[in-house]
Amino acid sequence: MSFKNFPMVSRVMFGRGSFNQLDEIITPKRQGREAPFIYYVDDVFKGNPWLTSRISLSYKDKIIYVPTKEEPKTSQIDQLVEDIILEFSERPSGIIGIGGGIVLDIAKAVSIMLTNEGEAKDYQGWDLVKNPAIYHVGIPTISGTGAEVSRTTILTGPDRKLGINSDYTPFDQVILDPELTKDVPKDQWFYTGMDCYVHCIESLNGSYLNSFSQSYGEKAFEICKEVFLGDNLSEEEAQDKLMMASWHGGMSIAYSQVGVAHAMSYGLGYLLGIKHGIGNCIVFDHLEEFYPDGVKLFKEMKAKHNIVLPKGICANLEEEELDIMINVALSLEPLWENAIGKNWKDIITPQKLKELYLKM
Structure with a gap:
């Protein structure tokens, strides 16, 4: 090996x-x-x-x-x-x-x-x-x-x-x-913080997971819960902690990989120019099938901070445009293998991705 x-x-x-x-x-x-x-x-x-x-x-x-x-x-x-x-x-x-x-x-x-x-x-x-x-x-x-x-x-x-x-x-x-x-706007703070949260969920639930990734991912996950669902942190403590969550979340994927949300978010970014953080949020909101517990917690965080995500961004796309997004997403093979396993191509078909994108 x-x-x-x-x-x-x-x-x-x-x-x-x-x-x-x-x-x-x-x-x-x-x-x-x-x-x-x-x-x-x-x-x-x-x-x-x-x-x-x-x-x-x-x-x-x-x-x-x-x-x-x-x-x-x-x-x-x-x-x-x-x-x-x-x-x-x-x-x-x-x-x-x-x-x-x-x-x-x-x-x-x-x-x-x-x-x-x-x-x-x-x-x-x-x-x-x-x-x-x-x-x-x-x-x-x-x-x-x-x-x-x-x-x-x-x-x-x-x-x-x-x-x-x-x-x-x-x-x-x-x-x-x-x-x-200190001066980051609230919605930006949330979207970028959720990039870290999604890193943790995708790393901790992936087939590439190992103890190295897990130790960082679990720490980042705990801090994210504290920052986005807790009530007793001062503003300064929350800033300090989220910066460390970002570091640990980044380390957790260094030795593993991200998954479904990132692959599909890349498609949104490539075709529609949607920024990475909010793109992850838009996708992750619809991924109960892959990350049931993670999405449940994400929805709690979203509600607590009164975040309203854009809806219907893919509703009026032409077939060719959907195909472009689907192809960009499917090209990220290591992400799918981490998320689903070696047989991911049996499960993640263009039709499956099309259905998911049309929900967004």
């Missing part, structure tokens, strides 16, 4: 206010005056001195604000890489992503594509990256995606929505500062 030898984030700092130590952490990594640090920052922070004034720029360092209305595309990564190559005479000293899953995935993808030839779409899949990425740092400003700890970066390409899954994807350094999540 062959065991997976996965890399992890080699350095992580946790604590309220730890963002203030960013400069101290990255300064030793500077390669010279001509090799800048590039900061990709969620554009929600544009004009917000509370965060941006704490980024100290030297020499040719640059902040690039990233719009997050849409999930990252392979073409967007290629453009960002080209911009860097054209603007700077030397390869950057490092890429720093400050934001949610979208921004963190962009930072990971750009750091990989600066050292690997071709286009980002060439690397969508498992273990296709040949050369180590440049130094890259992840600083989440919302909790739940697990992007800060995962070995994937989710990209929508010309043909499919699929991550660059590789040993070179994980960050070299992560700073977990729960204070950075």
Whole structure:
């Protein structure tokens, strides 16, 4: 039997206010005056001195604000890489992503594509990256995606929505500062937190489950229940805990895999541009057949926080559009094998997926 030898984030700092130590952490990594640090920052922070004034720029360092209305595309990564190559005479000293899953995935993808030839779409899949990425740092400003700890970066390409899954994807350094999540809007907080919750349910109920994944998944699951169904946490405690749930949820799928909700959510994201967190919620709401206990608890969380999900998003789609979503979902074979088992193709037919999508 062959065991997976996965890399992890080699350095992580946790604590309220730890963002203030960013400069101290990255300064030793500077390669010279001509090799800048590039900061990709969620554009929600544009004009917000509370965060941006704490980024100290030297020499040719640059902040690039990233719009997050849409999930990252392979073409967007290629453009960002080209911009860097054209603007700077030397390869950057490092890429720093400050934001949610979208921004963190962009930072990971750009750091990989600066050292690997071709286009980002060439690397969508498992273990296709040949050369180590440049130094890259992840600083989440919302909790739940697990992007800060995962070995994937989710990209929508010309043909499919699929991550660059590789040993070179994980960050070299992560700073977990729960204070950075204080202004997240309520619905966004819920959708992204549920990404973590769904990670746990899919990992803990999957055929790939092992004690390594289980230990992280169970911890994240317990914290999610405490944060989303408990009543006695202060706002600060809830922020601290959800950030740790995100980390553990991400770790739980590192050595296992996600399942039905993620596979189908990728279809929604590819065709309709629906963001990952809310996409998972829309799908998961209809998956009692696969995750009865998990969905029951999810509905309790939804009710407690007065979350109303969009309905009828697939009702008016043409057959060809449904087929596109179904094909994107079916292409994620490891997810289905984890969720259903080796014989998943006998159970998960195009017709079955069509029926599920039409409920949404």
